[in-house]
Amino acid sequence: MSTVRVENIKKTYEKGQVLALDDVSFEVKSGELFGLIGPDGAGKTSLFRILTTLLVPDAGRAEVAGLDVVKDLWKIRQIVGYMPGKFSLYQDLSIEENLNFFATVFNTTVAKNYHLIEEIYVQIEPFKHRLAGKLSGGMKQKLALCCALIHEPKVLFLDEPTTGVDPVSRKEFWDMLDRLKARGITIVVSTPYMDEASRCDRIALIQKGKILELDTLEQIIARHAQNLYAVDADNRYNLMNDLRKNTEIVSAFAFGEEQHVTLPPHFQDEYLSAFLKEKGHTGIKVRKIAPTIEDTFIKLMLENQ
Amino acid sequence: MTKSVIHTEGLTRKFGDFVAVNAITFDVKEGEIFGFLGANGAGKTTAMRILCGLLEPTSGKASVAGYDVYRQNEEIKKHIGYMSQKFSLYENLTVRENIQFFGGIYGLTRKELREKTAVLIERLGLNQEADKLVGSLPLGWKQKISFSVAILHRPKVVFLDEPTGGVDPITRRQFWDMIYEAAHEGITVFVTTHYMDEAEYCDRVSIMVDGTIAALDTPSGLKKQFQVESMDEVFLQLARGAKRGE
Amino acid sequence: MKTFVAFIRKEFWHVLRDTRSLVILLGLPVVMMILFGFALSSEVKNSNVAILDYSNDDASRLLIDRIDQSQYFSVKERLTSEAQIERVFRRGEARLVIIFPQNFQEDLSHTNQAQVRFIGDASDPNTSNIVINYASSIFRDYQNELTEQKKLPYTIETETRMLYNPQLKSSYNFVPGVMTLILMLLGAMMTSVSIVKEKETGTMEILLVSPMRPLLVVLSKAVPYLFLCFIDVVIILLLAVFLLDMPIRGSLPLLLAESLLFILTTLSLGLLVSAVVDSQQTAMFLSLVGFLMPALVFSGFMFPIENMPLPLQIVSNIVPTKWYYSIVRAIMVKGLGFSYVAKQTLILAVMTVVYLTVAIRKFKIRLA
Numbered sequence: 001m002s003t004v005r006v007e008n009i010k011k012t013y014e015k016g017q018v019l020a021l022d023d024v025s026f027e028v029k030s031g032e033l034f035g036l037i038g039p040d041g042a043g044k045t046s047l048f049r050i051l052t053t054l055l056v057p058d059a060g061r062a063e064v065a066g067l068d069v070v071k072d073l074w075k076i077r078q079i080v081g082y083m084p085g086k087f088s089l090y091q092d093l094s095i096e097e098n099l100n101f102f103a104t105v106f107n108t109t110v111a112k113n114y115h116l117i118e119e120i121y122v123q124i125e126p127f128k129h130r131l132a133g134k135l136s137g138g139m140k141q142k143l144a145l146c147c148a149l150i151h152e153p154k155v156l157f158l159d160e161p162t163t164g165v166d167p168v169s170r171k172e173f174w175d176m177l178d179r180l181k182a183r184g185i186t187i188v189v190s191t192p193y194m195d196e197a198s199r200c201d202r203i204a205l206i207q208k209g210k211i212l213e214l215d216t217l218e219q220i221i222a223r224h225a226q227n228l229y230a231v232d233a234d235n236r237y238n239l240m241n242d243l244r245k246n247t248e249i250v251s252a253f254a255f256g257e258e259q260h261v262t263l264p265p266h267f268q269d270e271y272l273s274a275f276l277k278e279k280g281h282t283g284i285k286v287r288k289i290a291p292t293i294e295d296t297f298i299k300l301m302l303e304n305q
Numbered sequence: 306m307t308k309s310v311i312h313t314e315g316l317t318r319k320f321g322d323f324v325a326v327n328a329i330t331f332d333v334k335e336g337e338i339f340g341f342l343g344a345n346g347a348g349k350t351t352a353m354r355i356l357c358g359l360l361e362p363t364s365g366k367a368s369v370a371g372y373d374v375y376r377q378n379e380e381i382k383k384h385i386g387y388m389s390q391k392f393s394l395y396e397n398l399t400v401r402e403n404i405q406f407f408g409g410i411y412g413l414t415r416k417e418l419r420e421k422t423a424v425l426i427e428r429l430g431l432n433q434e435a436d437k438l439v440g441s442l443p444l445g446w447k448q449k450i451s452f453s454v455a456i457l458h459r460p461k462v463v464f465l466d467e468p469t470g471g472v473d474p475i476t477r478r479q480f481w482d483m484i485y486e487a488a489h490e491g492i493t494v495f496v497t498t499h500y501m502d503e504a505e506y507c508d509r510v511s512i513m514v515d516g517t518i519a520a521l522d523t524p525s526g527l528k529k530q531f532q533v534e535s536m537d538e539v540f541l542q543l544a545r546g547a548k549r550g551e
Numbered sequence: 552m553k554t555f556v557a558f559i560r561k562e563f564w565h566v567l568r569d570t571r572s573l574v575i576l577l578g579l580p581v582v583m584m585i586l587f588g589f590a591l592s593s594e595v596k597n598s599n600v601a602i603l604d605y606s607n608d609d610a611s612r613l614l615i616d617r618i619d620q621s622q623y624f625s626v627k628e629r630l631t632s633e634a635q636i637e638r639v640f641r642r643g644e645a646r647l648v649i650i651f652p653q654n655f656q657e658d659l660s661h662t663n664q665a666q667v668r669f670i671g672d673a674s675d676p677n678t679s680n681i682v683i684n685y686a687s688s689i690f691r692d693y694q695n696e697l698t699e700q701k702k703l704p705y706t707i708e709t710e711t712r713m714l715y716n717p718q719l720k721s722s723y724n725f726v727p728g729v730m731t732l733i734l735m736l737l738g739a740m741m742t743s744v745s746i747v748k749e750k751e752t753g754t755m756e757i758l759l760v761s762p763m764r765p766l767l768v769v770l771s772k773a774v775p776y777l778f779l780c781f782i783d784v785v786i787i788l789l790l791a792v793f794l795l796d797m798p799i800r801g802s803l804p805l806l807l808a809e810s811l812l813f814i815l816t817t818l819s820l821g822l823l824v825s826a827v828v829d830s831q832q833t834a835m836f837l838s839l840v841g842f843l844m845p846a847l848v849f850s851g852f853m854f855p856i857e858n859m860p861l862p863l864q865i866v867s868n869i870v871p872t873k874w875y876y877s878i879v880r881a882i883m884v885k886g887l888g889f890s891y892v893a894k895q896t897l898i899l900a901v902m903t904v905v906y907l908t909v910a911i912r913k914f915k916i917r918l919a
Contacts, residue, residue: 039473040444052760054918073916074762082760088753092568093561104557105761136345147757163470166344166499167537168544192471195502195537207473237489240482253478254485256505256536257524298474 003155003186004028004051008060011046011209016058020046022209023060028188028202033181035200036190037297043209044190045085048159051188052082065154078106081153083144085160091133095124095143098132099150106151116183117146120176138169145176156180158189162196174199194294205297212300217293224296226250227265227288229272230258234283242279253298260295307334310462310493311356315365318351325351327516328365333462333509338484338494340504340524343513344544349497352513356495357464358382370461383411386455386492389466393451396440400431403439404454411458425453445476452483462493469503481506501536510536512543519543554763558771565745566775576741580733580783584790587725598682599627601645603636610656614693618649623685640672647671647682659697726791727879728852730810731872733783735846738817739824740838742776746825747834756918765916769825773818780814791883800886809882809896813875816899817842819906820871826913846872874898 004027011021021043028034036044049055051064053073062069067076089098099121103110114121120142127135132143141161148156158177162170174196177187189200197203197217204214213220233239236257243252243259250262261272272286291299311333318326326348333339343349354360356369358378367374370384394403401422408418426435429449439447448469455463465484469477484506488494496507504510504524511521520527520543524536531539566573600618604611619626627645630636639645650668652658659665669686671679746769749755758768784807791797799806820842828834847853849867856867867873874895881887881895889896 039476040471042473049918054756054759056917077760078762080760082757084753084756086753088757090561090565090754091752093564097561097564101557101561102757102761104554105758105763107554107762138345151761160471164467166544167501167540168344168547171541193500193502194474237485240485253475254481254506256502294474301473301475 001030002027002063003030003032003065004034004188005063006047006051006060007062009047009050009057009062010059011043011050011055011057019209021050021057024206024209024211025060026204026211026214028186031181031184031186033177033187033189033199033201035197035203036188036206037192037194037197037203037293038190038206039192041208042206044206045159046209047206048082048084048157048188048190052080052157053077078151079154081148081151081156083148083156083158083161085163087140087144089132089140089144089147092131094129094131095135096128098143099146102147103150108151110150113150113152116149116152119179120149121146123172137165138172141165141169141173145173149180154186156185156187158187160190160192162191162193170196194292194297197293203293205300207297207301207304210304212297212304221291221293221296224291224299226291226295226299227263227267228291228295229261229263229269230255230285230287230289231261231272231276232258232283232285233276233281235281238279239276239281242276242281246275251298251302255294260289262295262299307336309333310335310337310371311339311367311369311495313356313365313367316352316355316362316367317364318348318355318360319363324516326355326362329513329516329518331511331518331521333493333495335461335493336488336491338488338496338506338508340507340510341495341497341513342499342501342504342510342540343497344499344540344547347513347544347547348516349513353464353466353495353497356381357385357387384461386458386460386463387466388451388455388463388468390448390468390470394439394447394454397438399436399438400442400450401426401435403450404457407454408457413458421457425457429453443476445472445480448472448476448480449483452480452487456487456492460492462495463487465494465496465498467498467500467503468496470500501540504536504540512540514543514547555767555771558767559774562745562772562775566779572741576737576779577782577786579736580729580787581790583729583733584726584787584794587729588790588795596623597625598623598647598678599645600624600686601628601630601636601639601648602626603630603633603648603650605653606651606655608654608656610659611651614651614690615649617689617693618686621685621689623682636670645672646679647686649686723797723880723884724852726787726795726797727876727883728850730784730787730879731813731846731850731852731876732843733787734780734810734814734817734875735842735872736838737776737780737783738814739820739842740835741779742773742818742821743824743828743834743838744831745776746772746822747828747831750829751831759917765914766911769822769910769914773822776821777814777818780817781811784810784814797883799883801882801888805889805892806879806882809875809878809892812896812899812903813871813878816871816875816903816906819903819910823906823910823913826910826915845870849873850876852876871899871902874902 006027007025009021009024012019024047036047038044046055050057050062050069053069053076056070064076065079069076093101099110124139124142127139132140135143145161162173165173177189181187200217202214202216203220205212205220231239231243239259240254243249243261248264250264252259252261263271269286269288273284276284309332314330315328316326316330317324317328329352341349341353351360355362355367355374358374358381362374369381372380372384374381395406398406404422404425405418408421413421426432434442439450452468469480484494496503498504507524509521509523510527511518513519520539522530527536527539528534531542533539533542602615604615615626618624628639630639630648636648639648648670650670652666655665667690669683671683673679749758759765788799792799824834824837828837849856849870850872856864856873859867878892878895881892
């Protein structure tokens with residue numbers, strides 16, 4: 001059963017000048033943790049706003065829990081929880097006041113749904129009288145999640161919840177999402193960070209308003225196998241330049257200290273070692289590697305250019 | 306051995322009873338890309354403000370580009386560049402106007418400005434967009450332009466505050482290529498971030514926990530030391546022990 | 552209903568925690584009243600007068616003494632020829648020159664007619680008008696005394712009296728003016744800014760994705776400002792009565808009720824702005840140019856509307872401040888009852904309903 005169904009959605013801004021979403025279709029299954037992975041400007045926020053009834057698509061239709069996002073506006077607003085990309089709570093109200101306020105907005109009380117937020121709330125409870133504007137990124141994010149959860153939504157839409165948050169808080173946040181999923185809440189989350197893709201059941205890679213791929217992480221990577229090597233040498237700056245200049249190489253991109261080099265299918269790693277030796281490099285290290293989701297995303301981007 | 310561009314010794318900054326930066330000691334070499342990491346509230350921002358000459362330390366020594374942070378903070382400001390994701394360019398000025406404005410701040414002459422602007426626009430491949438408003442450009446281009454602007458006056462050190470969040474993997478790598486190039490030309494790059502994948506691109510990385518430097522090495526050295534696969538895990542191991550922060 | 556109460560409570564937190572704005576909102580009427588009351592007072596005290604007395608008889612000397620003794624004038628200089636008048640004005644040594652013709656007393660007692668010339672410095676037309684009015688009244692008093700002494704029957708008494716405000720106190724003008732300005736500022740500008748702020752910070756996005764009706768959101772934002780506006784009205788009235796000695800001649804409950812109506816008008820204007828504007832800056836600018844300036848120009852507080860060209864007079868009718876200003880003056884200064892302000896009240900009420908309807912119509916239930 002699908003909780004979210006998107007069919008051929010198109011959205012433009014400024015009288016059709018800017019294309020935000022271009023014929024996007026996908027489905028999110030009930031109880032799934034679904035990730036929209038793509039850079040800033042890919043159209044993730046537009047998609048969220050359409051699904052949360054904040055925007056009307058130019059064409060196509062979308063359903064949340066069987067309700068139409070245009071016609072059943074008020075019904076959808078009862079059952080979804082939404083955390084916008086920007087921190088959107090009242091900075092001049094305390095943690096407790098924010099939470100109570102949003103509970104009232106959704107016609108409920110904190111006490112009634114405390115079991116849902118308890119695990120998260122206990123972490124910020126010691127500071128419940130502190131104003132939201134004075135909280136660290138991680139705490140703000142936890143508070144925002146509590147506020148989005150307080151009315152026991154069926155579907156949770158989280159737009160870039162981990163932006164601006166340190167790795168410890170990020171990890172804790174994803175652990176929380178796992179537990180919410182276990183309670184049967186369907187979660188749609190967006191992120192520009194490829195490494196977070198592995199925490200989702202299925203992901204959609206999105207770029208410039210189009211979905212490039214949609215499946216489980218493993219399936220997507222497997223479908224786009226590439227002849228990939230990690231390369232390192234003593235003089236990294238020259239290594240980078242030499243690899244870029246070689247026209248036989250499909251692509252070469254820095255991945256931390258190493259360069260990830262994609263070769264045409266029939267090429268072997270000896271080709272790279274020989275080429276770099278000829279260029280006078282020392283300390284050459286070449287090893288064949290399996291692509292990560294980031295390698296795959298780059299490959300898809302290059303293919304779609 | 307190349308010389309140090311940033312040097313600190315027992316650098317400390319207190320706010321009342323709170324010790325934001327607790328006796329940190331480190332050196333950054335010329336042309337190095339130095340990652341300065343830490344969780345929210347670990348003291349990163351305070352330390353960087355001291356090094357930028359914006360905040361006086363409580364005790365300890367620090368010098369940037371050979372200038373003392375206590376006495377010569379005005380000199381420091383002339384010899385550093387700064388780029389942050391939050392503020393970098395004026396959205397309602399064109400690319401060309403932004404470049405000229407920021408160049409002007411650092412006292413470039415009219416002629417220098419015109420030449421440098423032309424060269425820069427050419428190099429960024431922005432001939433078509435030079436007279437468009439910055440606000441209308443994609444985030445990735447803004448980042449590239451603001452980095453170029455930050456090093457327009459050839460500073461000794463450039464400070465980058467979470468420079469590459471949110472852009473696509475290719476644009477991000479193009480951005481790092483620019484950083485490598487600047488470093489190759491002798492500009493020292495000081496990156497603060499809490500994204501570990503950014504840290505992987507640095508020559509050396511320091512991780513601050515509770516106001517002190519808990520680890521400092523190359524990314525591969527750190528991974529070896531903590532016997533883990535990624536910088537993320539290094540960070541998690543270190544930051545878990547943090548007492549303060551939130 | 553519970554939601555609405557929670558909302559209003561939240562709005563009060565916002566307002567009360569922003570101490571700086573609060574000080575401005577409550578301090579502004581005080582500062583304005585004091586400024587207008589003392590510094591910018593258009594009352595003329597101790598104006599210098601120069602006298603050119605060709606007759607130099609008892610009557611003229613008596614009048615000159617009276618002028619000098621009056622709190623409004625001090626006789627600074629005696630001139631000897633008309634050629635000196637220009638010099639006196641140029642150097643700013645006098646605001647008014649009074650010329651007594653030869654045989655002033657004789658003319659007065661024999662023909663019952665005498666002429667006096669007032670020459671005012673009209674480079675400041677308001678002041679010179681007031682000064683001449685004051686001087687005329689001194690002469691009129693004298694004239695009245697004479698007529699009474701002679702007990703002449705059939706003398707036609709011409710009398711000009713400054714009704715309602717015999718001392719020509721400027722507070723009668725500016726207190727209603729300050730009230731309209733403050734209410735416009737608080738009601739329209741602050742309300743629209745505070746609503747638009749929710750759009751800017753993104754909280755509106757969350758509120759929209761809740762079952763709460765957006766209209767309720769917006770109405771609840773107006774409530775604290777309703778209170779603040781009302782407090783400001785009370786502050787202004789207290790200052791007017793106790794600091795500036797300006798009595799409230801009409802009914803106080805009526806004045807407060809009319810003020811409440813006008814507050815509602817400004818609040819609905821604020822809601823209207825917030826429905827069509829997306830940034831705090833624009834809201835502020837629109838309020839300043841769209842409301843505050845017309846409030847200044849077209850209320851009759853600074854410039855008399857009757858003196859404006861016809862098109863501007865017509866325009867002034869759509870400015871709500873004009874009507875409130877006239878209501879306040881009618882009740883406070885003239886002591887008139889409801890029947891005299893019924894028309895203005897009706898106009899304000901209609902305006903309020905129109906603004907509110909348009910605001911509600913325009914209000915978006917989505918982001919765009």
